[in-house]
Amino acid sequence: MEASKGPYSLTGGCQCGQVRYELTHPPREIYVCHCRECQKQSSSAFGISVLARSADVRxxxxxxxxxxxxxxxGGSLTCFFCPDCGSRVWHGDREREDEISIKGGSLDEPVDLTDAIHIWTSRKxxxxxxxxxNRQYPKEPA
Known part of the structure; x- marks a missing residue:
C-alpha cells in the first residue's frame, strides 16, 4: 500500500456503518493468519491483520x-467490534498498546496481499x- 501525495488517509468501518475509523499513516506490516481463531473470527480460511501504530488510528x-x-x-488479546452488527474492527487496545492489528476486511479499500507475511501456517x-x-512462519514470528 502506497501513500498518496499529501496527507495519508485510509478509512474503514464495520459492516452496518455505525463505526468508522481512519488510519493516518501507512501500516507497518500486513499478516495473513491461518490460526483457528482467525478462521473462526473471519468465517473463512484465514484472517488479515494490518499492523498500525495506535497513535495513527482515529x-x-x-x-x-x-x-x-x-x-x-499464552497471552491475551483484546478484540474490538461494533456492538450493533458485531463486525470485528481491530485487535489490541489503542489506549494501552503502542500497536494494534486492524482487521483487513474492515478497510474500505482491500489491502494488497502480494507481500503479506503468513503466520500459523501449521494450521493452514x-x-x-x-x-x-512470501515470508511465512509455522506459528507466530519471534
Missing part, C-alpha cells in the same frame, strides 16, 4: 465493544496456496 464515529480471549502463545487449510517467496 475512531471517527460510533462506539466499540470489546472482549478479551486467550491466545495460542488444505488447498490454500501461499505465494512462493
Amino acid at each position: 475512531l471517527l464515529t460510533g462506539r466499540l465493544g470489546h472482549w478479551t480471549r486467550s491466545t495460542d502463545s 487449510l488444505n488447498g490454500v496456496v501461499i505465494p512462493t517467496g
Whole structure:
C-alpha cells in the first residue's frame, strides 16, 4: 500500500456503518493468519491483520465493544467490534498498546496481499496456496 501525495488517509468501518475509523499513516506490516481463531473470527480460511501504530488510528464515529480471549502463545488479546452488527474492527487496545492489528476486511479499500507475511501456517487449510517467496512462519514470528 502506497501513500498518496499529501496527507495519508485510509478509512474503514464495520459492516452496518455505525463505526468508522481512519488510519493516518501507512501500516507497518500486513499478516495473513491461518490460526483457528482467525478462521473462526473471519468465517473463512484465514484472517488479515494490518499492523498500525495506535497513535495513527482515529475512531471517527460510533462506539466499540470489546472482549478479551486467550491466545495460542499464552497471552491475551483484546478484540474490538461494533456492538450493533458485531463486525470485528481491530485487535489490541489503542489506549494501552503502542500497536494494534486492524482487521483487513474492515478497510474500505482491500489491502494488497502480494507481500503479506503468513503466520500459523501449521494450521493452514488444505488447498490454500501461499505465494512462493512470501515470508511465512509455522506459528507466530519471534
